Amino acid sequence: MPYTLAKWALWLIAAAVIGLVVGWMLRGVRRASEMPATQDELAELERLREQLQDTDQSGDERERLRIELDDSRAAAAHTAGSTPALSSPVISSAAGEQLQPSEHERARLSALVAEHEATIGDLRARLWNHEAKIGELQNALTAYTSSTAPRDPDLEHGAEVLGEKVRLNDLTVIEGIGPKIADLLQTTGGIKTWWGLHRTEVATLRALLDGAGPRFRVHDPESWPRQAGMLARGEWETFKELTVDLDIGKLDG
DSSP states (O other): OHHHHHHHHHHHHHHHHHHHHHHHHHHHHHHHHOOOOHHHHHHHHHHHHHHHHHHEEEHHHHHHHHHHHHHHHHHHHHHHHHOGGGTOOOOOOTTTTEEEHOOOOOOHHHHHHHHHHHHHHHHHHHHHHHHHHHHHHHHHHHHHHHHHOOOOHHHHHHHHHHHHHHOOOOOGGGGOOOHHHHHHHTTSSSOHHHHHHHHHHHHHHHHHHHHHOOHHTTTTOTTTHHHHHHHHHHHHHHHHHHHHHHHHHHHHH
């Protein structure tokens, strides 16, 4: 009897160990399937995310430079418009006498105008540099996103599941995105595909909406990348279930 019990105990222990090993292997396979193809792609994605943050900072710097440029232009125009001595050889005194402006005053005003013009030129050059940097970073991010995108999904099957015709990379298919928001994402954010939206951080989407004004700021982009990923991979049934849940949640709210 003790031998039989020991034998059964050993069998139970062996079965438990095998179950743990199999579960660990399946978990590893699942994690591996959710990861990008290589570690190099992970490193590249992290690098591009850091560059995207630099892009946001460059955008802020660009707006600041625009303001400084406008202020300098206004100051130069005011200086030029309020100094008749630069265009006329004489000015009138309070008593009506014609007074010749001093050479020193004319030189001072000319130098002031030249200083403003030099500042405008410097600000314009810095603004162009920031705009070029932003464009370069956006192109790099677009190229990386395109290289990791899955193959185009079966749109006919998608139309059968969703009950309406589906156009490739139509952002308005996503619950919460209408034509105006889609145009904002494409023109301002450079997000032109489902996969591109899937790869975009929610914080970046919120910043785009906030910058577009109060009408856009009220929208919540939390689920947009997830929805876009399902569309890009052709997970039509899962996408439909999610959008139904979102509609129910919106009605309940």
